[in-house]
Amino acid sequence: MKFSQSGLNNHPLVEQAFNVSYARATQGETFDATLQKVKQKMENWYNETWSFYQTTSYDDKTEMANRKKRLDGEYEGYLSRAGTVAQEVLEGDFSLLNLRPAQEIIDYAENTPPHVLAAALLLPGIKSDDDVEKMTADFGAETGELLHALYHIKDDPDLESYSAQDLEDFKDDPVEPQWELDRLTAASPDVKTIYLARMTVLMQHEIDTTKADLRQDSKADVALEAGREEKVYGLANAVARINPEMDRRFRDAFNELASLTSSTLRLAVDRGDDLVLKPAEKMILQQVKPKEKTDREPPPVDVI
Numbered sequence: 001m002k003f004s005q006s007g008l009n010n011h012p013l014v015e016q017a018f019n020v021s022y023a024r025a026t027q028g029e030t031f032d033a034t035l036q037k038v039k040q041k042m043e044n045w046y047n048e049t050w051s052f053y054q055t056t057s058y059d060d061k062t063e064m065a066n067r068k069k070r071l072d073g074e075y076e077g078y079l080s081r082a083g084t085v086a087q088e089v090l091e092g093d094f095s096l097l098n099l100r101p102a103q104e105i106i107d108y109a110e111n112t113p114p115h116v117l118a119a120a121l122l123l124p125g126i127k128s129d130d131d132v133e134k135m136t137a138d139f140g141a142e143t144g145e146l147l148h149a150l151y152h153i154k155d156d157p158d159l160e161s162y163s164a165q166d167l168e169d170f171k172d173d174p175v176e177p178q179w180e181l182d183r184l185t186a187a188s189p190d191v192k193t194i195y196l197a198r199m200t201v202l203m204q205h206e207i208d209t210t211k212a213d214l215r216q217d218s219k220a221d222v223a224l225e226a227g228r229e230e231k232v233y234g235l236a237n238a239v240a241r242i243n244p245e246m247d248r249r250f251r252d253a254f255n256e257l258a259s260l261t262s263s264t265l266r267l268a269v270d271r272g273d274d275l276v277l278k279p280a281e282k283m284i285l286q287q288v289k290p291k292e293k294t295d296r297e298p299p300p301v302d303v304i
Contacts (some may be wrong), residue, residue, distance in 0.1 A: 005016040017118035025094035097124040119146035182240035192239040233277040
């Protein structure tokens, strides 16, 4: 993907952040290697499907020939899309974690400065304080401050009293949810904007995944884990009132997920403009048509 295709603001800092984050996200993978893997999976699917047809008795030779012709056509169609599929595979994590949050900010936040978009693009690649320092040197103090705050959003307030060994082990230990809420509540508007954009994008991705699961199996266990609604409410309340349209989009995304998973709670705004978590007035369970199955069917297409 090129910066000109991203839909991001045409600003040197944003373009630099895009290029750096893209390179980090796709490190070690090339398009040609990914394309070869995709084509191999398509070929495997073709061979498995043809083998299935050959082991299934068809008295009508004309029908068998027609099946072969249709299979060949489908295979050619898949091969014609191999380049597009390979690009999607290669850029999948970058699109979800780096690009889409930045696009969410551009589309629904107001008057966003370039360093906020740069931080949103770079954040998924931040794995240590050394990364923060390097990005600060490359992108400036304003971008670095946002990355530092977001990277340490779950830190123990008493972190300064930690020993060197404690600090080394800290990131692998469970954290207290209240620390995250406290830091978010006290965070700058720009930090809250980036955090909310990421939450919304990941929630929308979870919705898509849940719908796909239900299409495969209408009785799939997609229930939210215990306490999820209260945690989402706390996070949403901590970042609220900076970008009203982004707030609304996150509420809508969570409520759609709640409906899909049969949760009885919804996010809403009361008459005092406060965010509340309340019981659904009327449960509307989305009906997702399950995939029809037969006793025997050809292997599914799996190219990703």
